[in-house]
Amino acid sequence: MIFTGNTPDLYSAPHGFAYHHALSATYGRVFKIHMFAGEEQIYLSDTRALTHVLVRDTHVFDETPAMMSEFYYCFGPGLIAVRGDTHKKYVSPPGRRAVRQRKMIQPLFGAAHIRALTPTFFGIAYQLSDVIRARVSAACASDTGKPSKHASRQPSAVIDLWKWASRAALEGVGIGTLGYSFDALNDGTEDNAFMVAVRELPYTVYPLRKFMPICIWCMRNLPVWLQHVLARLTPLPRVQKVRRIVETMQRNSEALYAAKKAALRAGNVEAAAQVVKANMAAAANEKESLPDEEVLGQMNTFVAAGHDTMSSALARLLHSLAHDLPRQRRLRQEITQARTETFGELDFRTVTTLPFLDAVYRETRRLYAPAPFQHRTATEAISIPLSAPIELSNGELISELPIAKGQTVLVAIEAVNRDPAIWGPDANTWMPERWLAELPPSVHTAEVPGTFSHTLSFLGGNRSCIGMKYAEVELKTVLIALVENFEFAPAPGQEELKWRLSLVQNPALPGREHLEKPELPLLVTIVKDAEAQRVA
Ligand code: HEM
Numbered sequence: 365m366i367f368t369g370n371t372p373d374l375y376s377a378p379h380g381f382a383y384h385h386a387l388s389a390t391y392g393r394v395f396k397i398h399m400f401a402g403e404e405q406i407y408l409s410d411t412r413a414l415t416h417v418l419v420r421d422t423h424v425f426d427e428t429p430a431m432m433s434e435f436y437y438c439f440g441p442g443l444i445a446v447r448g449d450t451h452k453k454y455v456s457p458p459g460r461r462a463v464r465q466r467k468m469i470q471p472l473f474g475a476a477h478i479r480a481l482t483p484t485f486f487g488i489a490y491q492l493s494d495v496i497r498a499r500v501s502a503a504c505a506s507d508t509g510k511p512s513k514h515a516s517r518q519p520s521a522v523i524d525l526w527k528w529a530s531r532a533a534l535e536g537v538g539i540g541t542l543g544y545s546f547d548a549l550n551d552g553t554e555d556n557a558f559m560v561a562v563r564e565l566p567y568t569v570y571p572l573r574k575f576m577p578i579c580i581w582c583m584r585n586l587p588v589w590l591q592h593v594l595a596r597l598t599p600l601p602r603v604q605k606v607r608r609i610v611e612t613m614q615r616n617s618e619a620l621y622a623a624k625k626a627a628l629r630a631g632n633v634e635a636a637a638q639v640v641k642a643n644m645a646a647a648a649n650e651k652e653s654l655p656d657e658e659v660l661g662q663m664n665t666f667v668a669a670g671h672d673t674m675s676s677a678l679a680r681l682l683h684s685l686a687h688d689l690p691r692q693r694r695l696r697q698e699i700t701q702a703r704t705e706t707f708g709e710l711d712f713r714t715v716t717t718l719p720f721l722d723a724v725y726r727e728t729r730r731l732y733a734p735a736p737f738q739h740r741t742a743t744e745a746i747s748i749p750l751s752a753p754i755e756l757s758n759g760e761l762i763s764e765l766p767i768a769k770g771q772t773v774l775v776a777i778e779a780v781n782r783d784p785a786i787w788g789p790d791a792n793t794w795m796p797e798r799w800l801a802e803l804p805p806s807v808h809t810a811e812v813p814g815t816f817s818h819t820l821s822f823l824g825g826n827r828s829c830i831g832m833k834y835a836e837v838e839l840k841t842v843l844i845a846l847v848e849n850f851e852f853a854p855a856p857g858q859e860e861l862k863w864r865l866s867l868v869q870n871p872a873l874p875g876r877e878h879l880e881k882p883e884l885p886l887l888v889t890i891v892k893d894a895e896a897q898r899v900a
Contacts, residue, residue, distance in 0.1 A: 369398030375573050378877040380865030384736065388779040394754050394765060397774065405739075405772045406765070409779035411786075413765055415813040416748035417740050417773055418825035424746050427827065428739035428772050433579055435665075438565065438610055441658050442665030443469060443830065451827070466830070468654065469662060472541065472638045473830045478837050481540055482712040485838045488539065489845035491549040492532045496850065498551055499523050500888050520889035522855040525682055526871060526882045530563055530675040536838050537670030542637040542663060544620055561612040566672045566867040567880045569606050617663045621656070639663065670831060676734040676868040677839055679884050683861065683871065684728055684794050686852040686886050691796060695720055696891070699848045715840045723796035725840055726817050730787075731794050733821040734868040736778035745769045751810075777820040786810040786818075849892045855885040 373383040374397065387395070393410040408414060417425045427447055435445035443451065443465050451465060471477060503521030531548035538546045547553045555563075572579075582591055595607050624640040633641065639662050643653050654662070685692040698720045706714055716722075746767050753763040767773065784791040786806050787798075803818070813824040815832060822829035829835070846852075861871045861884065870882035 368400055369402070371400050374399075375570070375865065377567075377570065377864040377866055378862065378872075381736070381863060381869070384776070384778065384865075388776065388782075392754070393779070393783075394750065399772075403772070405774050406767065407774045407776055408765075409776040409783060410750050410752075410765075411780060411810045411812050412751040413748045414775060414780070414820075414824075415811065416746075417775065418813045418823065418828075421746060421748065422826050424742050424744055425740040425773065426743050428741045430573075430579075431739055434569065434573075437579075438569065438606075438613075439664035439668060440614070440661035442661030442663075444665045444669060445661065465654065465658065465662075466826075468642065469639065469830060472642065473832075473834050475833060477638075478833050479712045481834075482715060482837060482841065484539055485536065485841040486710065486845070488532060488535050488549065488838075489842045491535070492528060492842060493845045493849045495549050495551045496523060496525075496528060496846070496888060497890060500850075500890055518889050518891060520887055522858075522885050523888045524883055525852075525886050525888075526675070526679055526884035529678040529682070529884065530671070531559075532842055533671045533674035533678065534559060534562060534667075536674060536842075537667055540834065540838070541639065541666040541670065542620060543624065543640075544637065557612050558616040561609040561616075562667055562671050564880075565606075565609050565613070565668060567870065567882070568602060568609060570866045572602060572606065613664055613667070614660070617660050617667075621660055621663060637663070639666070666831075669829075670834075672868045673734045673829075673831075674835060674839065676870055677729070677732075677835065678842060679871055679882075680732040680734070680863075680869075681724065681728050681839065681843055682846070682852055682886060683884060684732075685724070685847065686854055688794070689851070689853065691724070692847065692852065695724055695843075696847050696851075699844050703848070710844060712837070715837055715844065718840075718844075719800060720796065721840055721843065723799035724843070725836065726799045727794055727796040729816060729821045730781045730819045731792070732863075732869070733777045733781055733819070736865065736869060738775045738777065738823060739772050740775060741772045742767045742769060775820070775823070777823070780812060780814075781819045781821060783810075786812070849890065851889040851891050853887040853889070855887050858885050 374380065376383065387397070387407065388409060391407070393408070394413070395407050396404050397407050399405055408417065432445055432447060435442075439445055446465060500519050500521045500523065503523075504519040528549075531546075534546050535548040538544045538548070546556070546559055548559060582594060586594070595603060598604070620637070621640065624637045625644065628641060628644055639659060643659050685695065698718055702714050702718055703710060747764040748767065749764055750762070753761045754765075755761055780786070782791045788804055788806070790798075799817075807818050810818070812818045812820060814820040814822065815824050815828040816822045822832040822835075858873055860874055862874050862877055863869050864872055864877060864882075871884045872879065873883055873885070876883065
């Protein structure tokens with residue numbers, strides 16, 4: 365305990381959430397936590413101070429070396445794993461021009477591109493609904509010899525929706541960013557190695573965070589070839605599994621990249637991945653372009669960042685609605701009415717303007733941020749202002765928080781999103797209606813430095829989530845298709861699910877938290893038959 369500090373509790377998958385909630389409730393918005401080998405970090409949910417960490421003083425607060433090393437090892441030099449000038453600007457080798465990664469990638473996640481992708485998202489959403497329908501029908505048929513449909517009882521079955529949330533997320537990010545279908549929504553498709561690797565990465569790598577200080581030392585002090593030799597020789601099975609996953613992802617991205625470049629050279633623009641297309645066009649025009657390893661880094665990053673967060677987010681939306689049938693019915697009614705009013709043609713405008721759908725989406729993102737915290741490390745000593753003075757253990761009152769050079773701040777995303785002083789006494793309750801009324805003045809005065817609806821779910825500042833709008837439109841589209849076609853309810857005998865802390869949160873059945881694979885069993889009932897769906 366003296367050596368590990370609070371680290372085991374802070375990162376504990378099964379108990380981590382309860383521990384974080386208890387810490388905030390007990391110690392407030394600013395306090396110290398004790399990490400591995402005596403390191404002290406600052407646990408921060410004071411919004412004024414966080415504005416400095418995430419927005420105003422980003423020249424001081426950088427991504428934590430531990431996280432950068434982890435991302436770099438897993439994905440290569442993609443947007444999430446590069447810092448400072450490289451994040452904005454590639455420091456070019458002689459003869460090459462400099463290119464800003466974020467600037468170059470931004471259009472791929474801009475409103476115009478997302479609008480153009482909306483029919484693709486609908487295609488994925490209806491494929492998902494078809495596969496769930498087929499599963500329910502098959503389960504009913506195997507129970508009774510034929511699908512159990514009669515006047516009073518629609519076909520229903522318990523389905524593990526984690527598997528399908530994960531597959532839909534993969535298909536979305538594959539088609540949307542790489543122009544590549546994993547064929548993940550074809551019921552007969554077995555998981556291929558790439559799919560398994562992407563899916564298993566977050567919960568395989570997460571428990572290794574306790575060894576991060578050792579990894580960082582190696583990455584800072586050893587040549588890359590020696591790091592790879594050491595990774596191969598490390599006897600921990602988990603390290604070997606991560607290594608295999610990373611190699612699989614890299615191999616598949618390389619093959620895909622080669623195929624996309626070849627397609628583009630052969631004049632098949634449609635078949636090219638957006639990022640490859642944009643980069644090759646830039647290079648052809650002698651404009652700023654990324655070297656191959658950075659394009660590969662983006663491909664790995666998009667797949668991982670898009671898959672993990674999106675499957676967690678969709679799972680939370682379905683789970684919340686399953687536990688609240690009246691609100692689920694209200695949402696279904698809104699969607700059905702929109703379908704009638706638009707003569708069946710739901711589009712980008714419908715997706716982004718349905719008020720209750722929007723309220724459900726915002727509330728779920730507020731209460732259940734897939735990534736409940738992040739880290740930033742000060743590259744020099746600095747003092748940042750606090751919203752309200754705090755009392756130190758020696759009785760001294762301070763209104764500026766001193767942060768030492770090298771000290772890490774834990775950005776407590778979830779604590780801000782659930783702060784009762786901001787959101788009111790019902791801050792911990794899932795209540796979509798709060799978004800349909802005027803938000804309390806405290807939400808505005810808090811000045812949360814986040815890019816999404818006064819929350820930190822997509823963080824804020826120069827490293828906020830680039831996929832925010834992409835996520836919103838895809839998730840809402842999928843929700844429209846699913847809620848219109850099915851009713852979701854807790855699975856009998858499996859009503860309680862436990863949400864585990866990981867790189868992004870994921871569900872498990874009580875007593876099965878030790879199993880790495882997440883599970884989301886829900887009772888799915890078909891409420892709109894296939895014929896009606898086709899007519900719509
Ligand atoms: C509900 C879904 C999502 C949530 C909650 C989410 C959340 C976040 C958060 C909190 C960060 C900051 C991480 C950090 O500071 O280390 C981030 C960064 C990032 N996200 Fe997302 N994300 C989501 C979906 C997506 C999607 C769909 C994509 C791409 C297809 C994506 C791509 C990225 C990338 C590339 C970054 C790094 C940005 C940078 O460093 O400049 N995210 N995301």
